[in-house]
Amino acid sequence: MRITSILVAAILATGAAAQTITSPDGNVKLDFSLQQGRPTYQLTYKGKDVVKPSHLGLELAKDKHASKGMDETDLIDGFVIQKTSTSTFDETWKPVWGETATIRNHYNELEVNLTQPATERNIIIRFRVYDDGMGLRYEFPQQKTLNYFLIKEERTEFAMAGDHIAWWLPGDYDTQEQETQETRLSGIRERFNTSVNWGNSSVAVFSPTGVQTSLQMKTDDGLYINIHEAACVDYATMHLEMVDAQTKTLSEKLGGGSNAYTPAPAPSAYPLPKPFTFVSHLTPDATGLKGAMQTPCQTPWRTIIVSDDARDMLSSNLILNLNEPCKIEDTSWIHPVKYCGVWWEMIVGKSAWNYTDEFPSIKLDQIDWSKVKPNGRHAANNEKVKRYIDFAAKNGLDEVLVEGWNVGWEDWANMWKRDVFDFVTPYPDFDIKMLNEYAHAKGVKLLMHHETSSSTQNYERHMEKAYNLMNKYGYDAVKSGYVGDIIPRGDHHYSQSMNNHYLYCIQEAAKHHVMVNAHEAVRPTGLCRTWPNLVGNESARGTEYEAFGGSRPDHTLILPFTRLQGGPMDYTPGIFETQLSNWSDNPNWVHTTLVGQLALYLTMYSPLQMAADLPENYERFDDAFQFIRDVAVDWDDSKYLEAEPADYITVARKAKGTDNWFVGGKCDENGHLSIVKLDFLDKERKYDCTIYADAKDAHYQNNPKAYTITRKTVKKGDVLKLKQAPGGGFAVSIIAK
């Protein structure tokens, strides 16, 4: 580690010359200046505009407690530069799990100390410039003149240089499970107007030009630009609202889809920026406010990843690097997990989470479960779970998820029902002691499931007992869920308080040596570096939507550019029987080929990977299932060989602690030919290579399960030509001899 610090100047006048820093390789250049007292930055990559001059600042809420010490003058303008300093940081660190064994964190930093003379308050804006982009954040030192404040809105601008292509989700306070939209920036509003049904959007969309992050863009001159955030801790999640020619005020409220419980945002006193400018829009609390702050504190990092090579977007570690180092001292209990589970058959509708249909609604404290009439459809029963345990043991899977094991599934979501689960009481046909012992005897663990139904107070009240139960029976990982509207009413999935809740769960879990895989929680921002027991998240449209009507074939070719920037996703791939009607009444079908499903184990990086289909479906395709048995879930190295958003991704990964490589390619509905040169292999060795490929006539729509398996010996420098069918892919295992 090497740190160089240079004090540039003390007490610079307003309107002073811009401060400039560049990335270590010189390609990324950041300028900071004050424009009429407003902090302003711009960013270029190899001389091309990435962000044109954009303002920074926060509007503060006028609070009823202002007289008691709450500050309320906006932190927007009236600033002078007190001091700036630059430094360099270069460190290589080892993630507990990851795509590579080590990660280099190398940046140049600009720290701008600003004073607002009218209020005698000081803030710091800190920029870190990397070879692949930059992060900036606001810092609020402790000071007598700035102790507590409420955020009305953060006003961080990102002025785009043109009408880029963008892959975006409609801004929403409660879900990110929509299908990604691909439009020019100028087309966002029209898409909002025409797409009345976002697939599974909640009703908490806030503006007809509001989008979520991570937002991936591509410019006409070949730049890839990504805007997201890093280290969102005790702060509301950021959305982006784009200014266009029709924008009259920020945070335009949508008509039909507005959430009746969220107060309309207060209008801003500041002028609109120019069109094609994104402005930050934080998730509100129940009162419409965006955050309560106490100094010393800071915002999350606002990140911009940029390159002229799409592969750099996928290999970027910028967001992880902007998070704090690991805070868990002993991480020996944290491990990657390959698992199967009692899940898909319920998603598809063949069996049920709930045990009984006897009551129109239930109250946990009023039911004698031993006397309840079973509905005969309850999946999480002893017999079935044993079947899954046997399957996991036979195939080298680490754990078995069981959903629906605990009482309360009879009426659990969207009823504003607070005391919905207790997280400790099994249904009568789930013998928790026997099943854990049965699994452990076979070298398998059960994977706990905590559906909170978004009743967060209820979950926190039971959490300690729930984790104790896990410790007692030997569970070491929990999949948690946040389906439905947040209770307390009026709160949102991505608010400051909810973000605090998710982290609280992770921290409490760590005390119990429990790994967390939170579904429907906030989109990740790299906190898995600090808390590596956060081994997964959903926070996007997962495989389950294939049973709900399907996702476009290019969906998984966007997610690595967007959702995966902040951390791994429990996408739950591996559906071999793509025609659900072949074993259920569900008419839907999976929008990939079977081999395309195999490719996802590589293109959708996660230390937690599910083999999501039913054992009986895997047994029908046992030769293909061999790849899932073989594929690693933790890596010493990863090389993105080719990539284009929404088109194709090909990646080669070296399994942790071995000389074995796995290569995966996934493409969209147009098919793709991949030429993979094996120049990453060890030149001293030979390898057994098994190629899982789409058959010639394979097609995700009408011939998805046609595949070939080819075995040969390969060495460094060999070239594989791999033809991917429409909606297909390939998967290759390369095992050192």
Added chain:
Amino acid sequence: MRITSILVAAILATGAAAQTITSPDGNVKLDFSLQQGRPTYQLTYKGKDVVKPSHLGLELAKDKHASKGMDETDLIDGFVIQKTSTSTFDETWKPVWGETATIRNHYNELEVNLTQPATERNIIIRFRVYDDGMGLRYEFPQQKTLNYFLIKEERTEFAMAGDHIAWWLPGDYDTQEQETQETRLSGIRERFNTSVNWGNSSVAVFSPTGVQTSLQMKTDDGLYINIHEAACVDYATMHLEMVDAQTKTLSEKLGGGSNAYTPAPAPSAYPLPKPFTFVSHLTPDATGLKGAMQTPCQTPWRTIIVSDDARDMLSSNLILNLNEPCKIEDTSWIHPVKYCGVWWEMIVGKSAWNYTDEFPSIKLDQIDWSKVKPNGRHAANNEKVKRYIDFAAKNGLDEVLVEGWNVGWEDWANMWKRDVFDFVTPYPDFDIKMLNEYAHAKGVKLLMHHETSSSTQNYERHMEKAYNLMNKYGYDAVKSGYVGDIIPRGDHHYSQSMNNHYLYCIQEAAKHHVMVNAHEAVRPTGLCRTWPNLVGNESARGTEYEAFGGSRPDHTLILPFTRLQGGPMDYTPGIFETQLSNWSDNPNWVHTTLVGQLALYLTMYSPLQMAADLPENYERFDDAFQFIRDVAVDWDDSKYLEAEPADYITVARKAKGTDNWFVGGKCDENGHLSIVKLDFLDKERKYDCTIYADAKDAHYQNNPKAYTITRKTVKKGDVLKLKQAPGGGFAVSIIAK
């Protein structure tokens, strides 16, 4: 116990003849009927109107989840009577602590089963008529057509028969610490217009004719009428909004004083009732809704206590009787408590809760308390606490409250600071182990203090550890506090979720054998019958206001009619040095005589009584302090000898398990002569009687500490003439020889 059940009729047509039941003694008569499909009741007492025909019902919110099974048709009209039945109940039960050793629960009940044919929903309205009033509640049986619903507003009407005198507090979602207003009903609006400063009202007042319960009234024909509620469990607290000639819509929003965070109530679709009618107004959640319900469920009881003798209002057990029997099996650990504490000197401003003034604000996880610079004003230090323990031990007090023992008091209220206290970490000068051992060695316990700062999530997160700490060191009671605005933002002290929180704390405390005395929590509704470890509440303007500017001398002559209907108050009487400037810089003075303070131990019933003044002040008046040493805090019998709201109260109480009596009288600023006939004494015995009386020239303003102490022997039938000075009182101990 005897229960008689009579089925009156099955399937009665709409508009059928009224159903009538009377109280066991026949004085109270209730009529129920449907008027154009709306449930309607009226109440008389000895033939006089108490409540004129008044509608019953609930408006339901139109929820976005209506399509998913939430019901939303109002439960207001369109009803037919399906069945009515009556029954009688007579049972005598023993409270764990109380004003009497046994309580008789004797009522006649009318159960009205209503059907709303358009929705096929059934509800029950249940009336219980006692000799001293009635309770009614709505019940929602479990049924396929009514599973979950959101309450927009409860519309229970109380149509008063005239322009009564009323003692009322301004309706407020967050405080009941105002001074009581005395006006005619017709004068409420004008008082709102003129009283811009309610003393300590929060800003959450909702209407210029909104008042709190318990509401005490007196009619021109001599009836005393009290409206309150019983058994408020998982439901929002009820306020009352009065309709007057100027009322245009219900829930008129107040201008200047409105809470910026609470959405304005939605207008009602139903016509206004006639003037002098109170309509229920529930406390909203952050979204403006009033409650989320799941069948089977019921509302709290809406209570009307009525008599032509004011003393009956004070001896009424109607509210306790309408609560469920005790749910704690082993109550042996629950006991009355007489205590002193490190408290008054901080309230007065002489010393401080906080340990340091070093930081503009603090974060608990960032302070090394051992290195912090003390401010020298911290009261909860080892030396002082030992002094209080010595004092308690010497004078037979059971416990010593210590506020400010734990870290976090530097910046604790109204800053929207979530993680404000951890409830387990003592300041460096408070040796929790040593002090508890010191106390226990002298037969005294410390009384725990948990100020939550209304950050409820923070409190719940630490609660289990906090109670464990109490168990470890031998605390058996906690004073909790809810100062400031509720976090999560937008919630209110009296909402459904907060009422659920308070009860959760009591229930969790019971598991740890901890008694609870919650300050700034919701006004009680008799739940101490069900959870007798709820030994006290503040929930009104306590003695502390004597240090904040004072309370009127009649204040404590209203509270027993109003606040105390729902349960005991930790009023913290016993201030002997009424001139605070005699020992501090505080210019305020107590608005009673010294003897008036003694009287409060009897007129303000509580099983938890503080001797609130400083030991050194008691030592100056040790002869008067003898009464505090002697007075019991738990009773076998209580006889209200005379009473008039805001004028005077005289009560005789028989100490638990003894033949000793204590008589107390308190009067307003006009003074009062009490003639107390000792006909309640055992005729076989003689008694040592000690009379603590105001001196002839005593006066609460200019001569408050002039008193006489007289001793004599008395027997049954003797008469005591006791002259009370303006703002004074008397206290008498009658000890069996």
